[in-house]
Amino acid sequence: MAAGDAAEKINDIVVVGGGTAGWMTAAGLSSMLGPAGLKVTLIESDSIGVVGVGEATLPHIKLFNDTIGVDEAEFMSATSATFKLGIEFVNWGRKGDSYIHPFGEFGLANEGVAFHQYWRKFADLQEVGQLEDYSLPVIACREGRFQPPSDDPRSVLSTYRYAYQFDALQYAPFMRSHAEKRGVARLEGKVVDVALEGESGRVTSLTLEDGRTVDGDLFIDCTGFFGLLIEQQLQAGYDDWSEWLPADRAVAVPCESAGPLRPYTRATAHGAGWSWRIPLQHRTGNGHVYSSQFLSDEEACSTLLDELEGNPLSEPRQLRFVTGKRRRLWDRNVVAIGLSGGFLEPLESTSIYLIQEGISKLLELFPDTHDCAVERAEYNRWMDLQFERIRDFLILHYHATERDDSPFWNHMRTMTPPDSLRERMELFRAHGHVSAYEHGLFLVPSWIAVLIGQRVFPRGYDSRVDGIADDQVLKHLAGLKAHMQSAAGSMQDHAAYLSAMTSLSDAA
Amino acid sequence: MSSERILVRGSALPVALVGAILARRWSGKGKELVLAPEREGANASTVIARPDHKNVHAELGLAIESLAQGAEAVPVLAVATTCGTGQVSLPFSPYGMARGGTDFHHFWRRAIASGEQPDLAEFSLALRLDRAGGRLPLSTLAQLPLEFGLRMDRLRYIEVLSKRATSLGAFIADDAGTDADLIVDCRVGSNRSGWIEDRLLIADENDIPGLEWQICVNAARRFLGLAAKLSDSETERREYSRLARAESARIRDFRALLRDPEPRETEHASLSRKIDLFEACGRIPSEDFEVFGQPEWLAALLARGIWPKRYDRLADSIPDKQLRSWLSSMQRQIGEITDRSLRA
Structure with a gap:
């Protein structure tokens, strides 16, 4: 019909x-x-x-696969997939910086106060360490470990989710x-x-x-x-958003795998954009996203090829987008x-x-x-909201930076962000609170990861933190850090876990 | 002033509830919390706590059993209120059972499309139990897949909360003056809310059972979620007011749906969207910071004569025969559980 x-x-x-x-x-x-x-x-x-x-994907894909009845082991095997616990961002806040946006929360809230508020009060103390020292998925990423989360909500091993790189x-x-x-x-x-x-x-x-x-x-x-x-x-x-996100080209090339099989994607900032590295079972996916206003195609390609960890497996491929x-x-x-x-x-x-x-x-x-005009209008409204909220989160990565080493970063650092993002950043800068919404992809822990990771450091903190004696908070922080470290240590090696899983699937 | 002082004043129940929540989470070194409740009217009767009571009371260390004793708390599965077409019961739990991620009312609508005439309320365990009028023991309720609120004696609940607030460090004063870093004005019944300079206004109409309780809980949580040094909280004040406005808009929409003579003619896009989409395909879109649950919206929409023209295509995934047998078995089971529960 x-x-x-x-x-x-x-x-x-x-x-x-x-x-x-x-x-x-x-x-x-x-x-x-x-x-x-x-x-x-x-x-x-x-x-x-x-x-x-x-x-590279986000944890939601598991729900999609489960809903349509995809068998995980079969899927991992067929798509040469690896597991993913977060994304590492290198050189974003400043050159030399590295942080991981994990698929999980930081620490544990205490007395109704978010964990990062306690951490913020004592962040200057060396023994307190970085916020990511209190995130199990971050520690697991750094140590190359993976296992599916525990079903026991009391266990710290239940405090993360995972995605795939395929x-x-x-x-x-x-x-x-x-x-x-x-x-x-x-x-x-x-x-x-x-x-x-x-x-x-x-x-x-x-x-x-x-x-x-x-x-x-x-x-x-x-x-x-x-x-x-x-x-x-x-x-x-x-709707053209290049006013805020001016990258308009990418060059991609796969290369041979080298080094350990990491359970995370890496995004490294460069002079006029950033490059990705996605470890798969059989190769590594690489690409460089950049703005053609600030970088030529040749320079972009050369930057990408220079940082490959293994031999390229094909000619670089260009993409253009708005x-x-x-x-x-x-x-x-x-x-x-x-x-x-x-x-x-x-x-x-x-x-x-x-x-x-x-x-x-x-x-x-x-x-x-x-x-179906009503259904159509609702679909468009919903998807617009999704796109716009993700857009703001992406702009944050570029705008919340101290980098002043290239015209690109000067442009990104000094541009006027959308009001929705500006207000969010102001709120966080004041006392570390994160403006919440219910319908959007990136929730509070994600915003905290990127804001803190990119040196948007709150001037103050939740005043209730002062209600607990300093030595008690410090003791709690030390205990939690050790607990996270030990829990991560109990997890399996990512490559070993994957190998066992896919060999079982292949045997079946 | 080196320490910070918050004065909570206004109607007795909001002051006690907000006071207890703040005392639990905003207290300790350098913090002073003073409660100045007005005298509750002699005809004060009951108060409804919405299903969120489980979290609130658990956090306050108030067990349901102790509320049953101390405030004559009894479970409430639905609340009745007036609407433009008479009276409507708003259940706290979903109708029927979702199947394959599709809400039950689509299957019910499909049955109607095939010529059957089942009453949706017959598939709501909450409404069946509510209509039967028996008082379910808490132990029975705990075994059922139901959300429930609590109906309590207002004065005794105020007493319980006040006692809890003071045990957590709050002071109660008849005449507390206005010397405070922040004055929380609890005026449920008026219509201005937000955080403006040193005034935090908690207000809305109290015309839907349970609303007064929920507004106070949400306001206290919102404030705590933005806790900062009170003398340096300008950005937090803006954010609080933004969130309070969003909440007010959700309540306004629900009230307009219930009570406006012609809710379809609303000027508010968020309510139009709910009405139009429900009418078009039976879906109820959700906004950020909803106060009322989907089952309540569904009950209100149907009570106002807003009827879905069709059901969700996903409800076509089972054959007719299977649908009929599923519906009748569910109806029978709900009937049996209702009878059994009321005998327990």
């Missing part, structure tokens, strides 16, 4: 594009709505390359196999024409290079930056998921999260008929 009558039921979904976003969407929709009678078709062309977004080029085929088992039909072909219905402007069918026509009720645009349907046809518009989001992620009967919906640099591994959020929200609001 084509997208004609507004009252006709929506049953035929066409996903255009078969990268990470396309196959995740197809797998998500077929797993959840297949039993309700939905038919999902995915069109992809082997002649169009995929960006392979998001080799080969995105292997993840899409893995999702494809999952989706096809659930009835998704794959069509090989390149879309050469898009038919729109006159009055409503809805997409009714796609024509492939070989002349085949594919009808559908709802179209999911997963065609990457190009936005074949959402932009080229529907012209949904784009940071921002589609003005209407759901327009008429087209929903943009993945890079077609917007791009935020992968500094906090948010790309796959945003795909996942797009799928979940679409499932929640899945329309019955084309008469």
Whole structure:
């Protein structure tokens, strides 16, 4: 059935594009709505390359995988994945600095006062150490350890979550196999024409290079930056955020693995951007994100190649992007998921999260008929909120810096941030309190990790800290630090854990 | 003044509740907390504590059993209030059981679409027990998957809280003057709230059962979450007021839904969104800092005649026959639990 009558039921979904976003969407929709009678078709062309977004992920992906019934060991094996407990940021606050944004909290709140407030009072004392000395996932990252969190809420080993680092080029085929088992039909072909219905402007069918026509009720645009349907046809518009996030290019290259298998991603700041390093089982993913206003492509490539830990495995690949989001992620009967919906640099591994959020929200609001303006408006509002809150968190990394060693950093340090971020930073600077929200990806511990990690040091602290005798607080801090250290020491070696898990899966 | 002094004044219950929470978490060296409650009216009757009471009272070291004794606390599974179309019962627990992440009312709506006429309230254990009118012993309630509040004797609850506040270091004074670094004005019943200079105003209409209690708890927590040196708390004051405004907006929306003659004509986008989306597909969008739970919103929307045109597509994932059998078995089980619980 084509997208004609507004009252006709929506049953035929066409996903255009078969990268990470396309196959995740197809797998998500077929797993959840297949039993309700939905038919999902995915069109992809082997002649169009995929960006392979998001080799590093956030803990939420586990929920997605669990929901659609993915077996973890099978997934780890198929995608050469490693475990991830956080992201290390090098050279961000100042050159030479390093901190980890962990997937877990710092210390333990006491008498209703957040842990970092006690730490702040005594942070100048050498024996108190860094805030990250009180984070189990950070210590585990530094020591190369990993094991799944304990189910016992009383154990300190239950105070973290984990994500994965995987080969995105292997993840899409893995999702494809999952989706096809659930009835998704794959069509090989390149879309050469898009038919729109006159009055409503809805997409009714796609024509492939070989002349085949594919009808559908709802179209999911997963065609990457190009936005074949959402932009080229529907012209949904784009909010450009390069005023705050001016990086507009990336160069990526995989290299041979070298050194220990780390359970974290590294983001190292450079003169006009930053580089990523993502350790996988079989190789390391590397890339350099930079602003072309401040750095040439050649310099960016050379910086990246100079810091590789192993021999490059291919020629470097360039990407160009404009940071921002589609003005209407759901327009008429087209929903943009993945890079077609917007791009935020992968500094906090948010790309796959945003795909996942797009799928979940679409499932929640899945329309019955084309008469779905309210569902569409709610989807767009929700996704806008997600994008904007992540945007502020990313800007924080650039703006909260003391770096003055390049025109790029001078620009980032002195720019005017969005009001929402400025107010947040002011509040934290005063007494270390973090402005909270409920609907957003990064919650209080994440803000604390980056703010403290980048030297946004509160002038004061929660006045209730003074209600407890200094020696008592110091004793508590020392005990907690030792406890965290000892708990991390009891965890398994990341590489050994992974090897045992994947060899068991392969044997099965 | 080297130490810091907070004066909490106003209506007796808010003063005692806010005072006890502050005494628990804002006390010790260099801190003085003075409570100056007004005399409670002679006709003061009961107070409802919403389900959050479990956390609040646990933190204050007040066991439910001791509240049962000291303040005549009895469990409350739903509260009744007036709305534009009469009376509505607002349950604290979800209707039915969610399935595969989809709320129960979508399955119920699907049954209606197939021509059946089940009453949603029949699938609410909370409402069934509430309507049956029996008093459930706390031991029975603890075994049921239900959120519950507490109905307490107002004067005795004030007494319990005041006693707890003083045991935690607060002072009670009849005439405390106005010499304080911060004056917390508890005026539930008026409509101005926020933290302006040295005044922290805790206020809202007290026209929905349990609201007065929750507003006081939220305000005290909000203040504690932003605790700083009182003489140097300008940014915290702004943040407190921002959060208080957000809370007021959530309450305003709920009240408008209940009581406005034409809630659909609201000028507030957040309420329009709830009404429109619920009507379109049965989903109730959530904002930051909601005060009322989804089951309460659902009850209020239905009571105002706002009806979902369709159910969630995810509710189509089970065949008709299985749906009918699931619904009837759930209805039967709820009936049996209700009978058993009331006999216990």
